[in-house]
Amino acid sequence: MQVGDQVYLKEGGTMFGAVRAVHAHGLQIYVENSGDFDVKAEAVAAVHDGKVLLNPEKLGPALRTAISHAHRAEEAR
Template sequence: MREQISEGFMVFLSDGDEGIGSVREVRHGLPELLVYIENAGDFVVPRSAIKAVHSGKVVLDFDQLDLRLRNAIRHARDSEDPNFISPASSSEDE
């Protein structure tokens, strides 16, 4: 039996990857979810595109997603600065 999906669950393409968004709305009675994708906004995801649900995670099947959503996922991290170093990992105290 599949774990029930709840609003706020993180969304992934595979276990071990970084999250790409979160479940915004569970549409009871409909075969779909509303998912927020980072840097792109809300998208409707058919339940048929869900590979797994566990531990508060929803894992999507990339090949089952429409082209617009796939493109949004490809750019989910575009606004992140690749040179950013978290203050928690800096060595100022040395």
């Protein structure tokens, strides 16, 4: 896992953000249209090929809401 990796909720899903920083106990991600969020390491389900997959059940409500709004501006077009 490294800065710049794309972040998803599931394999084959829509990318909603990118890794901003990696820390000993987790990472910071940027979510499109919402800003930066801290994610605990236990919420990371998998890492491969420049992708980070998160387990939505281990994410807080504010982050889940931000993810659901990540592409709202694009959908309005």
